[in-house]
Amino acid sequence: MATGAAKGGQGTAAQGAPATRAGKSRSARRRAHMHPGTAEDPLADLVACPSCDAVFRAVEPAHGQRAVCTRCHHVLIAPRKDAGKQIIAIALSVLVLITAAAYFPFLSISTTGLKNSTSILEAALAFTGDGILALLSLALAAVIVFIPALRAGLSIYVMLPLVRDRPPLPHASRAFRLSEALRPWSMAEIFALGCAVALVKVAGLAHVSFGPAFWLFSGLVILVILQDALLCRYSVWKALER
Amino acid sequence: MGLVACRRCARVWPGSARRCGRCGHGLRSRDVMALQKVWALWVVGLICYIPANIYTMLETRTLVSSQTNTVIGGALELGHHGDWGVAMVILVASVGIPISKFIVIAMLAYGIRNRSFLSPERRQLMHELVEYIGRWSMIDVFVVAILSALVHLGALVSIQPGIAALFFAMSVIFTMLSAMCFDSRLIWDSMVDDLPPEIRPKSAHPQADRANKPEEGATA
Structure with missing residues (x-):
C-alpha cells in the first residue's frame, strides 16, 4: 500500500473537495481521541461507513433527513417517520x-x-x-x-x-x-x-x-x-x- | 486505530473482535483474499459468457420451419421486424451491460494494486453502478422463460429455451458475486497514509515499494 501512501501524500491538495477534506480531518480527530482497548460503550455511538470505512460519531438526523458519509457520500443514516x-x-x-x-x-x-x-x-x-x-x-x-x-x-x-x-x-x-x-x-x-x-x-x-x-x-x-x-x-x- | 467495522450494520468494534455483537456478521478488517476471489469469479463469469453467446438461446418451431436464435441474433431479428426500441433494450442488457461490467470490475481490481488514474470518488461510483446495474442483465433469461412458458400453441408454434440461457444466467450470477466480493474500502485505503500493519496487503513492503513505484509510474 506504499503506492497509496505516496499517492495520498501528493494528492491531498489535489483532492481538495471541501467535503472530503472535512471528512478526513474529522475522522482523524476522532481517531486521536480513541485508544485501542477501551470499553465497548464509547464505540457504540460510532458509525463506520460500510463502503469506505471512515469512522464518524453518529448524530441521528431528524426524520426525513439523511446523514451522509463526507468522504464517499454513502448514505449512513436516513430515518423516516413511521x-x-x-x-x-x-x-x-x-x-x-x-x-x-x-x-x-x-x-x-x-x-x-x-x-x-x-x-x-x-x-x-x-x-x-x-x-x-x-x-x-x-x-x-x-x-x-x-x-x-x-x-x-x-x-x-x-x-x-x-x-x-x-x-x-x-x-x-x-x-x-x-x-x-x-x-x-x-x-x-x-x-x-x-x-x-x-x-x-x-x-x-x-x-x-x-x-x-x-x-x-x-x-x-x-x-x-x-x-x-x-x-x-x-x-x-x-x-x-x- | 485498532478498530474494526461491521460492514452489515456499521457498528464499530475493537480490533480483536471476530464477530459483530449487534448483527452477528463476521468481522474482518480487510479480507486479504478479496481480490483473488474477485478475479476468480470474474474469470468464471467471462468463461460462461462465451457459450452464452455461441449456443442457441431460443428455438422457435412453427408448422413449416424450425429456427434457432442466439442472444444477438434474436435481438437483431427483432430489429429487422422494426422493433428497434426493444432490440436496443435487449442488446444493452445482454451485451452492453455484461461487457462493460467485465471491464469495470477488472479496472477496479487492477486499480487497487496499481496506480489508478481515477479518483476514489469516481471508482466508488463505478462500483456502486456495477452492483446496481449488474442484476438487470438477467432480463434476457426472464424473457426466454416467459416466452417458452407462454408460447405453446400445439403444432402451430412453440418456443423452446436453449442451453445458452443457463450459461447466460450463470455468467450474470458469477459477475454479481465478483462485484460483491470487491471490497470498496480498498479503494479508500490508498488515501490513508498510515495503514495499520494488519490491513496492509501482504506483498507490500513499504520500503521496497516506495523505491520501486516511481519508476513504474514513469513507465506507465
Whole structure:
C-alpha cells in the first residue's frame, strides 16, 4: 500500500473537495481521541461507513433527513417517520400479492382458435423439461417469487416488535441479516421489464392479453422498490441492539 | 486505530473482535483474499459468457420451419421486424451491460494494486453502478422463460429455451458475486497514509515499494 501512501501524500491538495477534506480531518480527530482497548460503550455511538470505512460519531438526523458519509457520500443514516409501520404494511401487501400473482394466469395468448395462458410460477419453471436447465428453473422461481416473499416475511418478523416497542423476537438480528444478504437476489422488478420485452416479441405472433396476475405483479414491483427506499438499516440495527 | 467495522450494520468494534455483537456478521478488517476471489469469479463469469453467446438461446418451431436464435441474433431479428426500441433494450442488457461490467470490475481490481488514474470518488461510483446495474442483465433469461412458458400453441408454434440461457444466467450470477466480493474500502485505503500493519496487503513492503513505484509510474 506504499503506492497509496505516496499517492495520498501528493494528492491531498489535489483532492481538495471541501467535503472530503472535512471528512478526513474529522475522522482523524476522532481517531486521536480513541485508544485501542477501551470499553465497548464509547464505540457504540460510532458509525463506520460500510463502503469506505471512515469512522464518524453518529448524530441521528431528524426524520426525513439523511446523514451522509463526507468522504464517499454513502448514505449512513436516513430515518423516516413511521417507517416501521409503513414497511410492515407494504410487506403484508407484498405477501398477499405474491401468493395471488403466483397462481392467477399472468399472460395469455391466442391465435386461430388455439389458446395458452401462463402463470408466473409456470414461467419460472419453464426450463423444467430438459435435465440441466431444471437448475435454472429453480433459480428463477427463487429470484422472482420466493426470495421477495421471504424478504417480506422476514421484515415483518423483525419490524413488528420494534414498532410496538417490544423487545425483538428471538433471532431477529439473524433474520434481518438474511434479509439484507438476499437483497441483490430479489429480482421481481427485472422480471416485470422482461415481461414487457417478451410481449413485444410475441405480439407479432399471436394476440396477447393480460391476466389479473399481470396487474398484481405491476403493483408488487412498486411496493418492493418502496420497501427498500423506506428502510433505514442503521435505525433497525440500533433498535435491535436494545 | 485498532478498530474494526461491521460492514452489515456499521457498528464499530475493537480490533480483536471476530464477530459483530449487534448483527452477528463476521468481522474482518480487510479480507486479504478479496481480490483473488474477485478475479476468480470474474474469470468464471467471462468463461460462461462465451457459450452464452455461441449456443442457441431460443428455438422457435412453427408448422413449416424450425429456427434457432442466439442472444444477438434474436435481438437483431427483432430489429429487422422494426422493433428497434426493444432490440436496443435487449442488446444493452445482454451485451452492453455484461461487457462493460467485465471491464469495470477488472479496472477496479487492477486499480487497487496499481496506480489508478481515477479518483476514489469516481471508482466508488463505478462500483456502486456495477452492483446496481449488474442484476438487470438477467432480463434476457426472464424473457426466454416467459416466452417458452407462454408460447405453446400445439403444432402451430412453440418456443423452446436453449442451453445458452443457463450459461447466460450463470455468467450474470458469477459477475454479481465478483462485484460483491470487491471490497470498496480498498479503494479508500490508498488515501490513508498510515495503514495499520494488519490491513496492509501482504506483498507490500513499504520500503521496497516506495523505491520501486516511481519508476513504474514513469513507465506507465
